[in-house]
Amino acid sequence: MWYINSETIHEVLTSVYIRQAFVMSLVTSIASTVICILVAIPTAYALSRFPFKGIIIFDILVDSLIVIPVLVVGISLLVFFRMGSDLGESNIWLVRMLSSGITRSGEFFIYKQPGIVLAQFFCSVSFAIRAIKAAFDGVNPRTEHVALTLGCTRADAFRRITLPMAKHGIVAGAVLSWARAYGVFGAVSFVAGSVRARTEVLPTSIFLELSIGRLDVSLGVSLLMIAVAFLMLLLLRIVFGANIFGYESKS
Numbered sequence: 486m487w488y489i490n491s492e493t494i495h496e497v498l499t500s501v502y503i504r505q506a507f508v509m510s511l512v513t514s515i516a517s518t519v520i521c522i523l524v525a526i527p528t529a530y531a532l533s534r535f536p537f538k539g540i541i542i543f544d545i546l547v548d549s550l551i552v553i554p555v556l557v558v559g560i561s562l563l564v565f566f567r568m569g570s571d572l573g574e575s576n577i578w579l580v581r582m583l584s585s586g587i588t589r590s591g592e593f594f595i596y597k598q599p600g601i602v603l604a605q606f607f608c609s610v611s612f613a614i615r616a617i618k619a620a621f622d623g624v625n626p627r628t629e630h631v632a633l634t635l636g637c638t639r640a641d642a643f644r645r646i647t648l649p650m651a652k653h654g655i656v657a658g659a660v661l662s663w664a665r666a667y668g669v670f671g672a673v674s675f676v677a678g679s680v681r682a683r684t685e686v687l688p689t690s691i692f693l694e695l696s697i698g699r700l701d702v703s704l705g706v707s708l709l710m711i712a713v714a715f716l717m718l719l720l721l722r723i724v725f726g727a728n729i730f731g732y733e734s735k736s
Contacts, residue, residue, distance in 0.1 A: 488701045488709070497705035502682055503690055507709070509601070510686040514666040517605035518613075521662040522655065525613035529658075530643070532614075533621035550611040558607050559675025566591030598675035598684060605666035612665055613658035620654020621647065656725055660718070667714065687713075 497503055528547075532540065550558070568587055594600040624647055632642035640723050648655070670688035677684040679693060694703040 488704050490701075493701045494706045496702060497691035497709055497713060498644075500702075502685065503687075503706060503709075505682050506685040506687050506690045507713075508705075509598070509684075510667060510688075510710075511684065511713075513598070513601040513605060514663055517602045517666045518659055518663040520602070520606050521610045521613040521666075522617075522659050524610055525617050525658055525662075526648075526655065529614050530621055530647070533618050534626065543716045547611050547614050551609060551615070554671070555608050555669055556605075556671040557674065559604060559672035562607065562672070562676050564593070564720065566595055568733045577634045595676060596680070596684065598677065601673050601684060604672035604676040604726060605669050607664035608672050610664035612661040614660055616658035617651065617654050623654070656721070660721060663694035663717070664714065668710070 500632060532544070532547075566587060568584075594603050627641075628646055628650070629642045632646050633639065637645070668688060670686075670692065673684075673686060674692070679685065679689045679692060684692070687706055690706045691703045691710075694700075694706060
């Protein structure tokens, strides 16, 4: 803390670049969280209710995104989009068509702002899937079966019974995926780059300030990230109550 004084705090709060990075961090992390939840809910429900042959392989793939370093995730995405130009040399029409699609996707994501969301999504979606699957596992399937016998469709039973009963797990998954996306640096820097005022998020700001020897400013941005995370969690507690993660506070 002795590296930070009032001048440092003022510089962090008034810097145009840091303000832009702050907005970019919030917008991209919230966007990636929304996408994560939209993907995680059907995926987690399928894993919980419809076991299939080879499900253990899919489980391992989901968990691998949790344990694999984010740098590896970023490199893997770069290699995937690089495949487009390599596949384009094939004589097979279908392969060339696939190559064209990958190349166009790469032009949309690589070193662009959508690439930030893409990197954050791949780094955080597994957290949402795991939390939401645990919530669905805790919902007795018999309640859905009773609703079906009373005339509900499976979609109605899911919407009116399963989702409300699993709401704490869904909120927990959203919080975990947002927290992960909000703090991702390595994968974002590989996919979207570290271009100031263009693809800069707060973790990138910390790296850029530290790379030019401004330790005080990088620490100030770090404190800003901590404060934002704390305020977001506090807001969720206020909106959803003390039992946001599915348990009652004993304090």
